[in-house]
Amino acid sequence: MAIQESGEMYLETILVLSQKNNRVRAIDVGEELGYSKPSVSRAMGILKNEGYITVEKDGSILLSESGKEIAEKIYERHIVLSSLLTSIGVPEEIAIEDACRMEHVISDESFDIIKKLHEKRNKNA
Numbered sequence: 727m728a729i730q731e732s733g734e735m736y737l738e739t740i741l742v743l744s745q746k747n748n749r750v751r752a753i754d755v756g757e758e759l760g761y762s763k764p765s766v767s768r769a770m771g772i773l774k775n776e777g778y779i780t781v782e783k784d785g786s787i788l789l790s791e792s793g794k795e796i797a798e799k800i801y802e803r804h805i806v807l808s809s810l811l812t813s814i815g816v817p818e819e820i821a822i823e824d825a826c827r828m829e830h831v832i833s834d835e836s837f838d839i840i841k842k843l844h845e846k847r848n849k850n851a
Contacts, residue, residue, distance in 0.1 A: 731830040734800045735759065735779060736769050740787055741797035749786045776829035803837055810844045
């Protein structure tokens, strides 16, 4: 089943938070995204039912292999796209916001080409 943009955002946020903290809880995700507790609870239920996360008895949220794969893909897109945009002169705050929207809709083919172009530019810089 294809995951929706909002699900990708949740998975990416869980990944980023897990890199900062030993434990990620629903409240942490909600605070990071600015979402209400009911919205986060509903999303966590959906992600759990679809096998993208597991929730431990203590409330800790862990990414499954498929959840981690999606989260890493989206996060890589975010990093590359925001870096590329800032490198061509887009103000950082705007680049981050634009990358956040672009990362969910760009095709794998287009992203791979953009990534290669950006890596080549960085080598030549």
